[in-house]
Structures are given as C-alpha cells and as structure tokens.
Amino acid sequence: MHSQNIIDIKNLSYRYDKELVLENVNLSIPEGAFLGLVGPNGSGKSTIIKLILGLLKAQMGEIKLFGQDSNRFKDWHRIGFVSQKANSFNTGFPATVYEVVASGLTQKLGLFKMMKKHHHQKVQEVLESVGLSSFATRNIGELSGGQQQRVFIARALVSDPKLLILDEPTVGVDAQNVQSFYEMLDQLNKKDGITLLLVTHDIGTITDKVTHVACLNKCLHFHGLTQEFEQLKNNDLSQFYGHDVHVLTHNHDHHHCHGGTHQ
Numbered sequence: 001m002h003s004q005n006i007i008d009i010k011n012l013s014y015r016y017d018k019e020l021v022l023e024n025v026n027l028s029i030p031e032g033a034f035l036g037l038v039g040p041n042g043s044g045k046s047t048i049i050k051l052i053l054g055l056l057k058a059q060m061g062e063i064k065l066f067g068q069d070s071n072r073f074k075d076w077h078r079i080g081f082v083s084q085k086a087n088s089f090n091t092g093f094p095a096t097v098y099e100v101v102a103s104g105l106t107q108k109l110g111l112f113k114m115m116k117k118h119h120h121q122k123v124q125e126v127l128e129s130v131g132l133s134s135f136a137t138r139n140i141g142e143l144s145g146g147q148q149q150r151v152f153i154a155r156a157l158v159s160d161p162k163l164l165i166l167d168e169p170t171v172g173v174d175a176q177n178v179q180s181f182y183e184m185l186d187q188l189n190k191k192d193g194i195t196l197l198l199v200t201h202d203i204g205t206i207t208d209k210v211t212h213v214a215c216l217n218k219c220l221h222f223h224g225l226t227q228e229f230e231q232l233k234n235n236d237l238s239q240f241y242g243h244d245v246h247v248l249t250h251n252h253d254h255h256h257c258h259g260g261t262h263q
C-alpha cells in the first residue's frame with residue numbers, strides 16, 4: 001500500500017506585486033521522507049515554506065497537507081517549524097532549556113493549563129532525542145548556537161508533529177558540530193519516523209542522509225531520489241539551473257523556466 005503524501009503541491013505559482021517568485025511548482029513529499037530543498041538565494045525557498053505553513057495564501061495552484069487543502073487545514077500541531085532565527089537568543093534571556101521546550105506545549109494545552117506527568121515525560125523524551133537531557137536546567141542563553149538550535153527542535157517536537165520543517169538550521173553552528181547535528185536529524189527521521197523538510201545550502205554534506213532532493217530556482221529544476229540527484233553530473237545540473245552548480249549559494253539573475261521538472 002502506498003504511504004500517504006504529507007505534502008502535495010500542484011501547479012503552484014506565486015508573485016509579490018509584479019515579480020514572479022515561484023512558477024508552476026509541483027512537489028510531493030511522501031510520509032517518512034527526508035527532503036533536502038536546495039537553491040540559490042532569492043530562489044523562492046522561503047516563500048514556499050511560508051505557503052506550506054499557511055503564512056501566505058496560495059494565489060495559483062494548490063497545496064495539500066496530509067491530504068487536506070491548506071486553506072482548510074486546522075491541525076497545525078502536526079507540523080513543526082524551526083526557523084533560522086531560532087538560535088539568536090541573547091545570553092541574558094531568563095529561561096531554562098526545560099521551560100523553552102515546555103513552551104511548545106502551550107498550543108495543545110492552552111497557556112495556563114497545568115502540565116501533567118505525561119507532559120513532563122514528553123519534555124524529557126524530546127530533550128533526550130536531541131541529545132540535551134543533561135542541559136534541562138541550564139539557561140538557554142549559556143548554550144552554543146548549535147545547542148540552542150537543538151532546543152528549538154525539541155520545542156517543535158514536543159507537540160508530536162508528523163512533519164518537521166527546518167530552515168537553514170546550521171546557520172551559526174560551527175563546522176565540527178554540523179555533522180552530529182545532521183546525524184541527529186537522521187535519527188529523528190529513521191528511528192522516530194518523522195518526515196523532514198530541510199532547506200539547506202549544504203546539500204553536498206547531507207546526501208548520505210536525505211532520501212529526496214528538490215532543486216528550486218523559481219521553478220523546480222529537479223525533484224527526485226537522492227541517488228538520481230547524485231547521478232547527475234555537474235553539467236547536467238547546470239542545465240536545470242541555467243548556471244554552474246558550484247555557484248548555488250550566490251545571487252544571480254532569474255532566467256526563464258524551461259522544460260518540465262525532472263521526476
């Protein structure tokens with residue numbers, strides 16, 4: 001039996017004023033997948049995330065979340081989101097790691113409801129899954145950027161989401177910790193069965209972890225299994241992008257989309 005697609009995007013286009021930032025995007029994310037979404041700056045990655053999260057309304061095309069039209073979707077606790085800015089806490093912020101993670105339950109509990117024993121257990125459990133059990137009583141401001149980012153992942157996980165969206169989560173994480181950070185995401189995906197959508201500039205580092213890759217630059221230039229992505233030679237991929245793949249991280253002019261997506 002086919003597992004359900006967690007996200008189904010069909011013929012999605014979006015413009016800000018006159019500028020078309022997404023053009024006819026078709027993208028599906030099956031349950032249990034770990035998708036790396038890659039593309040240069042200004043390629044529409046943050047717009048597509050905002051559309052999935054319901055922060056923007058689709059203008060053309062449709063987005064389905066768990067099989068339901070995103071405009072009617074109500075179960076937002078099933079989707080966790082960790083932004084790039086999550087780890088910019090100043091050192092004086094007066095909250096413990098435990099309190100920050102527990103605050104992820106307020107959506108489910110309502111602000112003033114008392115936490116029950118099983119809620120406390122859940123907080124402990126997610127702290128363990130991000131490798132921070134021993135940090136529960138520490139002030140979040142004392143942690144490194146990478147540790148803070150793990151706290152925000154735990155905060156997103158505490159309400160039991162089925163899908164976790166991470167926007168450039170390794171910004172501000174030093175190189176030696178990046179690999180263990182990706183290993184933790186790998187565990188969340190493979191062991192805990194959470195579907196992951198990772199926006200990244202760092203696709204080369206994680207092709208051994210992600211199951212699917214999508215290359216976005218206004219249109220979707222590639223969408224498929226990681227093995228298919230790795231089989232593409234640099235010159236093949238530059239066809240999709242219209243420029244050399246080595247400059248994925250740099251700004252450049254938009255070009256018109258040509259051809260269909262590579263499925």
